[in-house]
Amino acid sequence: MNSNKGISISVKNLSKSYGNIQAINNLSFEIGKAELFGFIGPDGAGKTTLFRILTTLLLPDSGSASLCGFDIVKDYKKIRQIIGYMPGKFSLYQDLSVEENLKFFATIFGTTIEGNYDLIKDIYIQIEPFKTRPAGKLSGGMKQKLALCCAMIHKPEVLILDEPTTGVDAVSRKEFWEMLRKLKESGITIIVSTPYMDEASLCDRVALIQGGNIMKTDTPENIINQFDTALYEVKTNTMFQLMSDLKEWENTESAYLFGQYMHLTINNKDSNELESYLQSKMHKDIEIKQITPNIEDAFMRLMGK
């Protein structure tokens, strides 16, 4: 462990396929201790497969990986002692109450709720009023908070969270990420996957994963800074027409809907031409503004490449 001090997770040339489908393809990366590392990618990108390999639930076809110096194949028993895992699907006992679930997971990891109460206090306090309620009857956000409590009740060294915020409302999502930041402060390495690109900016570093390949690994700031072209937001009176017109325009590089606006990158960097094009297509109330890209724009650009 001393040899790779500061490195919590190290993955080398990891591959796994199901039949003809290559789920993850030759992945290599390193994650530092107490880092909050995000995997961002669409459904089917290979996030869950990767996490299952890291949690020793699946064997890779080739390549190697280690957590805290333990090999995921050889030392799977040791790894199972030190990780906290929250699968993508809600996986607690629906017929057990909040408290019973927590107690059960504390027991099977050889600890007690009281023993590690400090660690989960901030989160648990929010669901404690419902502690006698069956877990199946909690709201989506509550469920995820309970699942997080259960995953870290034994003070894991590495916390692996597979899409913890999917299906959770915006407010709860924000709270959830605040909790993760706090946990990170206490020295726990956290890897988290999400299909929501806006959550990427909350991580220390993110990896964009698509089709089993990591497209890019960097800090959110760097990823935004690497945006190498001008970005415009466009709005007119008929957004639906605008969408198809922009896609047909020969100068359009990429165009996608973003909230109430279309985000657009173009070939020849001259927005005046755009305005006249839109006028020729009978658009009114045309708004065109150059903006600084955010993380989502950066990802859209990376994924388009």
Next chain:
Amino acid sequence: MKRFKGFVIKEFYHIFRDYRTMVILFGMPLVQILIFGFAISTEINNAGIAILDNSKDAVTQKITNKLLSSGYFKLEANLSDYKEIEPMFRKGNIKEVIIFENNFAKKLETEKKANIQIIADASDPNTASLITSYTSNIINNYQLEMMKNQQLPMQINPEVKMLYNEELKSVFMFVPGTITVLLMLISAMMTSISITREKELGTMEILLASPLKPIQIIVGKVVPYVFISFMIAVIILILGFTVFGMPVQGSLFLLMGECLLFILMALSLGILISTVTQTQQTAMMISMFALMLPTILLSGFIFPIENMPLPLQVFSNVIPPKWFIIIIKNIMLKGVGLGYIWKETLILLGMTLFFIVLSVKKFKIRLS
């Protein structure tokens, strides 16, 4: 050990919270044993008959009275013509028609011979042969009584005694059978379902990624069902004894021990099923078809193994319930000790160990 205890407690929560299943678990033995005991009976009671008496004399009257007072038959109609027989059967109220020939008493007197024809509805062959044999027995008895005063040149008199079940109660057959079927069903199906449920709900993923050992998960799953199955066995035995007077001639302790062995066998079979299935549905289907049907059909519970074609007889040897039924019938009805059933016990024990080893080996420590 603490982990294991926590796991078992959790299993009990699952079982007791699911009260619909609980009702089925404890209601099923009750209903089954009552149905088997009362409704499905191979004894003849109040079977409807019709009589076509062409003679109407003192002797035919006497025979008729004897038949009707036996309790086995109920007179549905007195016929006067052969033509009425067929429509009568078609109506379905009667199982048998008894026909006395003309001048019955007179013929008996002069020719020393008179005929009774018995026509039975053999659409249900077992009942038909039972009814006709009851009828001829009663007639034979009457004949013997008549000849008491006369000396026959020679006579063979078979005296039949039905050992172990003198009244030929069918419940004596059904109680051991029901215990077997229910223990098999509950133990194997419930464990396989409860393990596949963890797979289906995704909780198995967390359990596997935790420090719990496979053996702790398996044994933790089994322990609660050992208790429940054992309680059900006791309920059936008590019901059999109180409601139907089913005796336990042999050692109760031995009987319970054998039940426990069989439960363990069925549980390990359930675990084995769960290791090869992914969903609760398939686990249930396999338990139903692969276990229930052979248990009912091939174990000797309803159909005697000796009457089966040879391949099925050979096949029945690998069906654990066959051995268990032999064991408990011997203990309950014949009152034998372990000395007489050690071979069957050993076979069950061997099967249990085989299934346990196989299921622990097959239990996956990973997801795929």
